[in-house]
Amino acid sequence: MTNQATKKKLQKERAKVIEVTDVVAHYGPRMVLKGVNISVHEGEIMVIMGRSGSGKSTLLRHMLALELPTSGAVKLLNQNVSAMGAEALFDLRRDIGVAFQSGALLSSLTVEQNIMLPLTEHAKLDRQTMEIMTRMKLEVVGLSKFGHLMPSQLSGGMLKRAALARAIVMDPKILFCDEPSSGLDPMTASALDELIIKLRDVLGMSVVVITHEVESAFNIADRIAVVDDGEIIFIGTVSEVKKHKSTYIQNLLNRSAEAGEIHPEEYLRRLTGDGSVKDLNL
Amino acid sequence: MESSPSNNFLHRAAEKTGRTVIAGIEEAGTCGVILAQSFYWLFIGPRIRQPVRLNHVITQMVEIGLHAIFIMTIMGATIGVMLAIQGIYALRLFGAESRVVIGIALSTVREFGPLITAIMVAARSGSGLAARIGTMKINEELDALNVMGINPVRFLVVPALLAMVVMVPALTLLSIYVGLYSAGLYVQWELGMSMTAFTKDIINILSLDDLLHGLGKSLIFAVLIAVIGVVNGASVKGGAEGVGKVTTHAVVQSIAAIVITDMVFALVVTRL
Numbered sequence: 001m002t003n004q005a006t007k008k009k010l011q012k013e014r015a016k017v018i019e020v021t022d023v024v025a026h027y028g029p030r031m032v033l034k035g036v037n038i039s040v041h042e043g044e045i046m047v048i049m050g051r052s053g054s055g056k057s058t059l060l061r062h063m064l065a066l067e068l069p070t071s072g073a074v075k076l077l078n079q080n081v082s083a084m085g086a087e088a089l090f091d092l093r094r095d096i097g098v099a100f101q102s103g104a105l106l107s108s109l110t111v112e113q114n115i116m117l118p119l120t121e122h123a124k125l126d127r128q129t130m131e132i133m134t135r136m137k138l139e140v141v142g143l144s145k146f147g148h149l150m151p152s153q154l155s156g157g158m159l160k161r162a163a164l165a166r167a168i169v170m171d172p173k174i175l176f177c178d179e180p181s182s183g184l185d186p187m188t189a190s191a192l193d194e195l196i197i198k199l200r201d202v203l204g205m206s207v208v209v210i211t212h213e214v215e216s217a218f219n220i221a222d223r224i225a226v227v228d229d230g231e232i233i234f235i236g237t238v239s240e241v242k243k244h245k246s247t248y249i250q251n252l253l254n255r256s257a258e259a260g261e262i263h264p265e266e267y268l269r270r271l272t273g274d275g276s277v278k279d280l281n282l
Numbered sequence: 283m284e285s286s287p288s289n290n291f292l293h294r295a296a297e298k299t300g301r302t303v304i305a306g307i308e309e310a311g312t313c314g315v316i317l318a319q320s321f322y323w324l325f326i327g328p329r330i331r332q333p334v335r336l337n338h339v340i341t342q343m344v345e346i347g348l349h350a351i352f353i354m355t356i357m358g359a360t361i362g363v364m365l366a367i368q369g370i371y372a373l374r375l376f377g378a379e380s381r382v383v384i385g386i387a388l389s390t391v392r393e394f395g396p397l398i399t400a401i402m403v404a405a406r407s408g409s410g411l412a413a414r415i416g417t418m419k420i421n422e423e424l425d426a427l428n429v430m431g432i433n434p435v436r437f438l439v440v441p442a443l444l445a446m447v448v449m450v451p452a453l454t455l456l457s458i459y460v461g462l463y464s465a466g467l468y469v470q471w472e473l474g475m476s477m478t479a480f481t482k483d484i485i486n487i488l489s490l491d492d493l494l495h496g497l498g499k500s501l502i503f504a505v506l507i508a509v510i511g512v513v514n515g516a517s518v519k520g521g522a523e524g525v526g527k528v529t530t531h532a533v534v535q536s537i538a539a540i541v542i543t544d545m546v547f548a549l550v551v552t553r554l
Contacts, residue, residue: 061425066429086433090332090433091431093429093430098425098426100422100426102421104421104426107418107421107423118430118431121332121430121432166430
């Protein structure tokens with residue numbers, strides 16, 4: 001049996017922690033997710049890739065139940081989030097960690113207070129234990145000396161690491177990372193990639209990473225889902241994605257601009273809006 | 283059938299008015315929902331192990347109340363002296379300057395103390411609340427709270443609302459006291475009435491009802507400032523420009539709501 005076949009078999013045996021089934025979503029009249037299907041298994045790192053505006057972040061917001069789909073279902077840890085009450089949803093969210101693209105640390109709290117926040121709100125622990133747990137997570141992300149600083153005093157890379165520390169402080173079963181390495185230098189980005197792999201290996205978390213950084217995706221992904229125009233056009237392992245013949249996927253991987261010439265008349269029609277190209281007397 | 287330009291104009295105007303009315307109703311509905319959710323988290327929260335944190339309330343009380351003491355003292359004193367000046371000027375026309383104490387006492391306690399305090403708090407803390415929540419929304423901090431299982435209404439809104447409900451009446455009392463005292467000093471200087479006589483007059487004129495009238499209004503103003511600030515902040519769109527817009531809206535809407543409520547309150551209470 002080949003390596004890939006073994007990997008696929010193992011994935012089938014593992015429990016699904018996220019199941020997105022036929023999810024359709026609209027922003028006003030515009031359909032932004034067009035029947036998306038994706039599942040993530042226990043201990044798997046799933047990378048969701050696609051160009052800007054393709055629907056990656058919208059898909060993430062639906063996976064987190066920050067937005068509810070027009071139709072279809074999102075299941076997290078075998079619970080349908082669309083059908084859950086607010087209280088049950090808040091309980092479920094304790095098993096989920098999210099590192100937002102901007103960090104989203106509360107600006108009025110220090111880094112340490114930010115990371116400790118989920119513990120103070122949910123865990124029935126004494127202060128000293130919470131402080132120790134917080135310092136451990138700061139140590140994991142390499143920020144042990146910066147806990148006393150305010151978020152505004154951190155660099156971009158440090159903010160992302162602090163956000164990651166807060167996301168894992170409750171030892172969640174699923175970790176979501178939105179663009180963890182965007183805007184970072186290659187060394188910091190690579191360190192963050194290693195950290196995500198370490199979290200999966202050591203803590204056994206399932207990880208969903210939204211990114212358009214190809215190198216980072218190849219480094220960490222067990223599987224990659226490629227999104228375009230609100231649809232998942234392919235899901236496969238890194239080597240399967242690399243070999244895929246789709247022009248869109250190859251352009252995405254090679255960082256090429258989308259090919260495709262526009263006919264001059266079509267271009268003018270787009271500019272004039274009403275198709276009255278003849279009125280321009282060209 | 284082709285429509286004439288005047289028909290088009292009327293159509294657009296009607297459509298715009300309709301949209302504005304619907305948006306207003308929607309906003310009022312959101313205010314009601316926020317208020318209902320605040321009560322839920324305040325009273326039901328502790329039963330489901332999600333209480334409102336006292337330290338958050340105290341932090342807000344310090345910000346809304348203690349940090350406003352200096353400006354409220356200045357404003358209270360200015361209003362008191364201004365009422366004394368205008369009162370004496372008007373009553374001098376009838377040779378009744380000595381009756382100025384009645385006007386000062388009633389208008390400070392029933393009207394100007396609560397009104398000026400509420401306007402100052404709306405400008406200072408209502409705008410701050412809208413800007414804070416707006417910025418948090420733009421920076422995904424509200425989403426972060428949600429996905430951490432921390433309800434933003436419990437974490438952010440209820441502490442601000444409680445702090446407003448305690449501190450606005452407290453600042454109103456301060457403003458009334460400073461206003462009456464400074465008016466007394468001016469009356470003493472202008473009319474030669476001693477502070478003891480002025481104080482005795484004030485005590486004779488004012489009843490507990492007058493004080494409750496002023497404090498009751500300030501309680502309603504406190505709720506209005508907090509809820510309008512939160513709803514505006516939460517409705518932010520765009521970046522820093524959006525935050526600026528909702529902050530301005532929050533102040534304008536709060537002051538308008540305060541003045542209108544003041545009039546309605548006075549009308550209802552004086553007719554009962």
